[in-house]
Amino acid sequence: MGDGIFSQVSHVRTADEVSSQIEDLILEGVLRVGDKLPGERDLAEQLGVSRPILRSAIKDLESRDLLVTRHGGGTFVADVIGDVFSKTMLELIADHPKATDDYLEYRRDVEAVAARYAAQRATDDDKALLSAIVERMETAHQKSDPSEEAAIDVEFHQAVCECAHNVILLHTLRSCYRLLSNGTFFSRDLVYGFPGARTKLLEQHRAIYDAIMDGDPDAASQAASAHMEFVQTCKMEALKADAWANVSKLRKKMRST
Amino acid sequence: MGDGIFSQVSHVRTADEVSSQIEDLILEGVLRVGDKLPGERDLAEQLGVSRPILRSAIKDLESRDLLVTRHGGGTFVADVIGDVFSKTMLELIADHPKATDDYLEYRRDVEAVAARYAAQRATDDDKALLSAIVERMETAHQKSDPSEEAAIDVEFHQAVCECAHNVILLHTLRSCYRLLSNGTFFSRDLVYGFPGARTKLLEQHRAIYDAIMDGDPDAASQAASAHMEFVQTCKMEALKADAWANVSKLRKKMRST
DNA sequence: ACAAAGTGGTCAATTATGTTGTCCACTTTT
């Protein structure tokens, strides 16, 4: 505002409007890492702009590492998940089991917040997406495939987080899921392979899911905390059993010669 | 949204952006009926657009009766206060005293709502404007000029309404103030001329003002209701006193011959 | 393995929109 009540007109260029729209879709998690955008000719039509203008916007987004294009291959959402920790710090963390405990403690609290928000804010579309994931989770459970179940686990938590409609929460937890998925802290199979864990985890996911569907923030928060506490306990017990199995195996090896 | 996640780009023209900004200023009461806009050359500079573009916007606003321009004279905000009632209905109302009672009943309830919102929502700038009006009101009171006080009365209620930050409330009450100001219901001087009324009205206005300044919605609502009830009582008593004065005058006339 | 289809990359010609600058005529202010 100058000295009067009028403000400067924005003069937004068309290409910048396109950039802004695509940015928002990435920020909100509607467009995710690896997603392929429609071809330029089709996308220009959907946006109602000319191809050179769209290309200008894509160039801008590429220069900011939000998109990558391949000549003849298409346009994709770049790997935009930030790295919470540097590589050096990750190496330190991997060598210190206490960091895993701290990580689980952090996630217990933050997942509880996410679940609470999800129960308060999930839209009907959000709930439909969540329902589809839980259905796939139950199907995988019946096939007794811990790896498949573990993969859907991360997808479920990501979906809960999207229901929370807080982009900072979404991206910070996403970075954590990345670390979990690539085994920086511990192998998820360690938890899923634990006897009886698969059934328990499914129950807990259903409890979170039911609370969100019921719109019950307290129940959702409690279910999320209980779930993370169980995962923490499982990890500790599984590590012990692993150690015991290793000792038994060594004993057997010693005795059979 | 078509079949995808992308939406059509708006392609807003500069002139339309200017129109929209001026519309908003009128709607929010920042620009009021009769206000003169800056000259075109100056305004174009403040908005950061060219004069032909500004003129195009003004033409648009003129065609929708939001602005009026006079060649060589300037550009003004048009009379945008709507008429709640048609002329025919106004004539009916003027002939039916009960309508005045209904009007005061309506205002008592709606003014209470406005005062409540004002107490909740008034910004520091709002409060500064309100303080200036109350100061002028007190000055007029000391000058013992009921007409001046009555004029500031409407200004005070309008300012309270602006503090409520609800444009529908603002414009509907404005239409009502218009009817009050032009004597459709009753003469405001009837109320202000009533013995002791001036002091009482000032006290009541201060009570509303103090509650808004204190951010107390309940107190503001109650003060506004009490104020309108008092006005209603005054109007009735003043009408009776008028009738009595007329009778006494007739008696004196009969007895002095 | 090859051809067709789909993709990104580039750019000239054209159209649309906005700006600059100038001049006229009316109204207000000094």
Next chain:
DNA sequence: AAAAGTGGACAACATAATTGACCACTTTGT
């Protein structure tokens, strides 16, 4: 009464966006 400020109009120019065409790479289908 003159000067200053205002709205009214418009041509020339600049900028932004669209249209249309063609090239080269990649993916898909046969």
